[in-house]
Amino acid sequence: MKEKKDRQANHSKNHSTKKTYITTAIPYVNAAPHIGFALEIIQADVLNRYYKSKDQDTYFVTGTDENSLKNVLKAEEEGISTKELVNKYSKNFLELKEILNIDYDDFIRTTEPRHIKNVEKFWKACEKDIYKKSYKGLYCVGCEEFKLEKDLEEGKCPEHLNKALEVVEEENYFFKLSKYQKQLKELIETETLKIVPKGRKNDVLGFIDQGLEDFSISRSVERAKGWGIPVPGDPSQIIYVWFDALVNYISALGYAEESALYKDFWADSDKILHCIGKGITRFHAIYWPAMLLSAGVRLPTHELVHGYITADGQKMSKSLGNVVEPKAVVEKYGTDAVRYFLLKAIPPTKDGDFNKGYFEEVYNADLANGLGNAVARVAKMAENSGFEFEVDTKGFEKVWEADWTQDLQSHMESFRLDLAIQEVWKMLSQLDKHINEHEPWAVKDEEKLREILDFEVNLIRRAAVVLKPFIPDTSRKIQAQFFKKDIKAQKPLFPRI
RNA sequence: CGCGGGGUGGAGGAGCGGUACCUCGUCAGGCUCAUAAUCUGAAGACCCCGGUUCGAAUCCGGGCCCCGCAACCA
Numbered sequence: 001m002k003e004k005k006d007r008q009a010n011h012s013k014n015h016s017t018k019k020t021y022i023t024t025a026i027p028y029v030n031a032a033p034h035i036g037f038a039l040e041i042i043q044a045d046v047l048n049r050y051y052k053s054k055d056q057d058t059y060f061v062t063g064t065d066e067n068s069l070k071n072v073l074k075a076e077e078e079g080i081s082t083k084e085l086v087n088k089y090s091k092n093f094l095e096l097k098e099i100l101n102i103d104y105d106d107f108i109r110t111t112e113p114r115h116i117k118n119v120e121k122f123w124k125a126c127e128k129d130i131y132k133k134s135y136k137g138l139y140c141v142g143c144e145e146f147k148l149e150k151d152l153e154e155g156k157c158p159e160h161l162n163k164a165l166e167v168v169e170e171e172n173y174f175f176k177l178s179k180y181q182k183q184l185k186e187l188i189e190t191e192t193l194k195i196v197p198k199g200r201k202n203d204v205l206g207f208i209d210q211g212l213e214d215f216s217i218s219r220s221v222e223r224a225k226g227w228g229i230p231v232p233g234d235p236s237q238i239i240y241v242w243f244d245a246l247v248n249y250i251s252a253l254g255y256a257e258e259s260a261l262y263k264d265f266w267a268d269s270d271k272i273l274h275c276i277g278k279g280i281t282r283f284h285a286i287y288w289p290a291m292l293l294s295a296g297v298r299l300p301t302h303e304l305v306h307g308y309i310t311a312d313g314q315k316m317s318k319s320l321g322n323v324v325e326p327k328a329v330v331e332k333y334g335t336d337a338v339r340y341f342l343l344k345a346i347p348p349t350k351d352g353d354f355n356k357g358y359f360e361e362v363y364n365a366d367l368a369n370g371l372g373n374a375v376a377r378v379a380k381m382a383e384n385s386g387f388e389f390e391v392d393t394k395g396f397e398k399v400w401e402a403d404w405t406q407d408l409q410s411h412m413e414s415f416r417l418d419l420a421i422q423e424v425w426k427m428l429s430q431l432d433k434h435i436n437e438h439e440p441w442a443v444k445d446e447e448k449l450r451e452i453l454d455f456e457v458n459l460i461r462r463a464a465v466v467l468k469p470f471i472p473d474t475s476r477k478i479q480a481q482f483f484k485k486d487i488k489a490q491k492p493l494f495p496r497i
Numbered sequence: 498c499g500c501g502g503g504g505u506g507g508a509g510g511a512g513c514g515g516u517a518c519c520u521c522g523u524c525a526g527g528c529u530c531a532u533a534a535u536c537u538g539a540a541g542a543c544c545c546c547g548g549u550u551c552g553a554a555u556c557c558g559g560g561c562c563c564c565g566c567a568a569c570c571a
Contacts, residue, residue: 034571199502368532435535441528
């Protein structure tokens with residue numbers, strides 16, 4: 001808390017620095033963290049660390065979405081209160097910070113009073129576009145949700161064939177999404193709100209062209225089982241979980257009290273980046289911007305949409321029991337190995353596959369034989385030489401102004417984290433080639449050897465510095481080993497498996 | 498005619514109008530600083546049928562086959 005106040009004070013003083021705000025989606029807590037969410041939070045973390053390393057002022061927020069009906073059902077299953085359940089399960093997400101080494105600034109839970117206060121203010125700010133309407137539909141008691149005709153099998157819910165559907169009619173609040181159709185289309189077309197990749201942008205535009213309908217933003221207390229944030233002024237209605245959840249992005253900054261943090265990182269921010277998965281693009285590229293337009297709040301600037309990860313080529317699902325959990329994978333292979341795999345082997349905005357064989361292939365090829373081995377061989381030769389290697393810290397302070405980082409940076413600008421990493425491995429490949437061609441072990445001439453080793457040591461130092469956003473712990477280890485005069489061989493960074 | 502992504506050497510992926518690239522695997526050779534590592538070289542590929550073009554993996558039309566999504570699911 002104290003730290004946060006310091007940050008606030010710090011931020012408001014420093015107006016010339018570029019401000020960047022980064023968020024992840026906030027997952028439901030009723031299931032264990034998914035490897036797909038690990039991908040998302042790692043992508044966000046890398047971008048955050050990268051911007052920070054360029055001396056930008058950043059703020060990075062993640063959290064959990066806890067007002068879902070699913071939590072009520074799960075709690076009933078476990079025989080505990082919903083409150084107890086969300087407290088218990090949100091810990092699984094909180095601990096990702098350590099497991100994945102995520103450097104976020106705040107973690108927001110939608111059951112926190114500070115969030116609720118923000119949602120209430122935001123709802124009121126949208127009030128001119130909110131109206132009451134009666135909604136009639138087929139309700140499945142088993143799923144606890146309305147079904148559409150086209151989802152039915154012989155007039156019944158495919159998942160609960162033994163239960164008859166009820167015709168339920170109730171009054172809900174609706175949001176005038178239709179009103180913002182034209183404006184949204186223009187904002188997205190002109191990339192005032194930039195959706196990455198292009199394919200996702202086109203999807204959204206196509207959806208808008210089909211015509212936007214107003215959507216329900218509340219449900220009855222009965223249907224919500226009393227769980228969630230009540231509609232201001234109407235305790236018989238609970239705010240629809242998505243309307244509430246999206247507001248987290250500004251409630252974490254203090255929208256309600258118009259804090260300095262909110263001004264810096266939202267109202268006057270240079271860049272607002274939402275990292276999300278493809279399944280929730282519509283909420284972030286259509287509903288959320290429309291809600292912000294209605295409330296008179298500025299819009300985010302970027303939506304970075306990642307794809308989905310399959311397991312052994314199949315969609316991960318609970319029923320198949322093939323869901324990969326980040327915690328288990330990290331326990332087996334280590335944090336940086338998992339970060340590396342997700343960043344390099346999964347294209348940032350496309351679907352990718354996660355399987356043991358592929359993971360271990362990438363691990364051995366890139367981390368053990370590639371980076372780890374290169375570090376080991378240069379360290380050993382440096383040690384054998386008995387030379388002292390001057391540390392030129394100045395040369396590394398302005399690393400992002402150097403020619404050799406330009407390709408990497410342009411890939412970071414287009415969010416191609418995989419290609420950015422590849423640039424580092426190109427350097428390592430040059431290094432291996434350089435060693436084989438110059439055969440330092442056979443060089444008798446001290447001056448010549450000195451020249452060769454200086455070059456090689458420097459390449460390792462460069463790699464270590466630019467790898468920091470991607471695999472921070474490994475970068476730290478290499479820097480500890482190489483940013484000193486007497487470089488000594490050490491244990492392998494990534495033992496072969 | 499619901500929407501979208503995709504079919505590239507043995508495997509997994511890039512490329513998306515002009516000598517087809519990367520990783521793993523295979524074969525031959527080199528080196529020994531290194532984690533049986535690393536370097537050099539070799540064999541081997543653009544789903545099918547038409548079309549546009551001087552030229553197509555890349556664009557257009559048709560076909561076959563996979564895989565997602567179809568408003569609340571990372």
